[in-house]
Amino acid sequence: MQKLLQDVGFGKNLQRLRKSHNLSQYDMASKMELLGRPMSRAQYAHIEQGIRNLYISDLMLFKEILDVDYADFFEPLTYD
Numbered sequence: 001m002q003k004l005l006q007d008v009g010f011g012k013n014l015q016r017l018r019k020s021h022n023l024s025q026y027d028m029a030s031k032m033e034l035l036g037r038p039m040s041r042a043q044y045a046h047i048e049q050g051i052r053n054l055y056i057s058d059l060m061l062f063k064e065i066l067d068v069d070y071a072d073f074f075e076p077l078t079y080d
Helices: 008-020 025-034 041-049 056-066 070-074
Strands: none
Touching: 008 041, 008 056, 008 070, 025 041, 025 056, 056 070
8 A cells, every 4th residue: 555755734734624624633533433444643643743644545535524625635835
């Protein structure tokens, strides 16, 4: 199974999308598990922080849970 190497932008966008859906990190990890992908809250948090790379299948499930386009995960960030 292939992993995606992420940069800082992906995790920040994932966090932004999660928060816009009023979901906690625990909610995301629980939804991943319900969809057949065991993931702890800490593992999920490490993806948002850019510490842990993710599987392509994780990205597909994030898209399904958040009901967004793939492009939303890769939008440029503005740093204030």
